[in-house]
Amino acid sequence: MSDAPKNPVRDAILELTAARGAGKTITPEDAAKAVSPENFVRVLKDVRAEAIRLHKAGMIAIYRKGKPVENPDTFKGVYRLGLPAA
Numbered sequence: 120m121s122d123a124p125k126n127p128v129r130d131a132i133l134e135l136t137a138a139r140g141a142g143k144t145i146t147p148e149d150a151a152k153a154v155s156p157e158n159f160v161r162v163l164k165d166v167r168a169e170a171i172r173l174h175k176a177g178m179i180a181i182y183r184k185g186k187p188v189e190n191p192d193t194f195k196g197v198y199r200l201g202l203p204a205a
Contacts, residue, residue: 126169127154129172129173131151131153132145132150132173132179133173133179135149135200136179137202139202141201144200144201145199146199146200147167147200148163150166151166154166170198170200171191171192179200179202180203181194182198183196
């Protein structure tokens with residue numbers, strides 16, 4: 120049994136991006152709605168923070184305009200999440 124605390128936002132991002140597969144992306148709203156369908160707007164800030172952590176760990180990529188962001192700490196605007204390019 121694992122002692123690691125559950126992180127529903129991290130789990131949602133990883134499950135949804137894996138389910139979409141390589142070359143496909145999800146919106147931050149997709150992940151937030153998977154965590155809390157009724158209050159997903161409140162979860163969006165957590166999704167962004169967790170996406171940045173996962174991007175830095177190389178587990179997912181953050182995309183803007185179809186291209187991976189170079190600096191996950193400074194990107195702005197609309198973004199999508201997907202598996203890193205092989």
